[in-house]
Amino acid sequence: MKVLAQALSASILALSATAVPAAAQDDDALLKRGEYLMNGPVACGNCHNTRAEDMSFVPGMAFAGGFHIVDKGIDAYAANITQDPDTGIGTWTDEEIITAIREGKTPEGEIIFPPMPVPTYNNMSDDDVQAIVAYLRTIKPVHHEVPESKFEIPQQAMPPAKGNPAPPMSDKVAYGGYIVTALAHCFECHTSPDANGVPDFKNGLGAGGFMIQLAPGMEVVTPNITSDPETGLGNWTDDDIKKAITEGIDPDGVHLSPPMPFPFFANMTPEDLDAVVAYVRTIPPIVNKVERTDFQKKAFQ
Ligand code: HEC
Ligand code: HEC
Missing domain, CATH: 1.10.760 (Cytochrome Bc1 Complex; Chain D, domain 2)
Incomplete structure (x- = not known):
């Protein structure tokens, strides 16, 4: 009995010896x-x-x-x-x-x-x-x-x-889609609003024009991030998109306004950033020309 108990406690010890660090x-x-x-x-x-x-x-x-x-x-x-x-x-x-x-x-x-x-x-x-x-x-x-x-x-x-679970990182577009649609909530800001002012994910996905009031008199509007070449990102290079996402600077050198979360997105790994860009490229084009507000033009150049 004693031997068995010793063997048991030894194996429990062995178990916990491996289990604890693994859990930690x-x-x-x-x-x-x-x-x-x-x-x-x-x-x-x-x-x-x-x-x-x-x-x-x-x-x-x-x-x-x-x-x-x-x-x-x-x-x-x-x-x-x-x-x-x-x-x-x-x-x-x-x-x-x-x-x-x-x-x-x-x-x-x-x-x-x-x-x-x-x-x-x-x-x-x-x-x-x-x-x-x-x-x-x-x-x-x-x-x-x-x-x-x-x-x-x-x-x-x-x-x-x-x-x-998230799709495998090896499937770049799908993984980027997970980051955009499950984590980074790009579409909740960049989608055109419906009559109630709520993002219209069915008809305006990524097409921008969503108004956000930072404070009274401080209204900003979100740009079109679909792949439309004229009014969206269709003509931007991958690096242009990365610079906007991580530094808040567009190809003309214009500084983007809050609440675009670029100070956070700047901490994304290069792999995650590549995946986001690959996915953004696949957003179906919607023609919607968005004009920045006077406040945006004045405060963020
Ligand atoms: C776009 C802005 C926005 C983002 C991004 C956001 N939240 Fe919130 N969250 C809010 C607002 C506004 C409320 C309060 C809503 C209310 O009062 O009805 C809230 C409420 C909450 C609450 C409820 C707290 C309470 O006491 O009722 C939790 C928990 C929470 N958020 C966690 C999170 C976490 C975690 C994240 C990131 C995964 C997150 N939120 C991202 C705007 C945001
Ligand atoms: C909380 C709202 C919000 C979220 C979330 C958000 N954005 Fe933005 N984004 C903005 C605003 C506002 C601007 C415009 C700033 C300006 O024009 O000054 C902007 C600008 C941009 C621009 C520049 C486009 C142009 O024409 O100048 C790109 C590209 C962009 N966002 C991509 C993304 C992507 C991709 C994500 C998700 C990874 C994302 N954004 C998440 C609010 C947001």
Whole structure:
């Protein structure tokens, strides 16, 4: 008996000796992936970081919320998603956070699309959403009360997410499509609005003309990123597109306005960036000439 017990505990020891570091390694990889996604393609901080009046991010207020989003029927403030238990999401379970991100429902049953790009996040893989939650757990709590959002247009939760894995990186266009349509939410800004001012994904995918008010008197409009040669990106080189996405500079040297998330996209790996460009090239052309607003022309040259 004693020998058996010794053998057993020895094998348990052996098991745990291999199991613990492996799990720790998995956690480490998950956190690394979450950090990459959040500082790169998924860019939650573009809305959730607290911004100063000149739209720059306030130091020490990462994910502390308060960015004011005003649109037709929308008067919203991005939530505090730090780990603060009172004003943030410190008391939420992982499942509750995942449901908020991919389905747009809070534990109290509030709906957060629009303006949060939940239709995009509905396509996010289980691995990636878990990586994002792992990273959110490391965010230092910031006590910051955010005003309540008000909506006069219908909001809509998304169906339960399928959580399908991302396509293999070797399939460049498909993988780029995953980044664009599940993480980087390019289309939620770059799609023409319908009569309610909500992106019309059926008829205006990527065609731009979506108005975003940064603050009263500070209106910006999104350009056409379809492959139309005249009014879209059809005549741009791959490098032109990369420079716009990562540096916020167009081929004429014009500086692009916020909220184009180029400070985040600048952290994308070269492989991910190549995949995004390969996918963007396949967006069916739609003729739609977009004129920058007077504010954009004046403030961002
Ligand atoms: C386009 C802007 C935008 C982006 C990008 C965005 N959000 Fe949000 N999010 C919002 C707004 C606005 C709200 C508040 C909606 C409301 O008050 O009804 C919100 C609410 C939330 C909530 C609910 C918090 C609460 O207390 O009710 C969570 C959680 C959340 N976002 C997480 C995320 C994560 C994680 C990401 C990135 C994967 C993300 N958001 C990307 C705008 C955004
Ligand atoms: C939160 C909104 C938002 C998101 C998300 C977004 N963009 Fe933009 N983008 C803008 C705005 C606003 C401009 C225009 C700025 C200007 O004209 O000053 C812009 C400009 C551009 C331009 C320059 C086009 C031109 O004609 O000048 C390209 C290319 C572009 N975006 C591609 C993308 C891609 C690809 C993604 C996703 C990987 C993306 N954007 C995500 C808001 C967004």
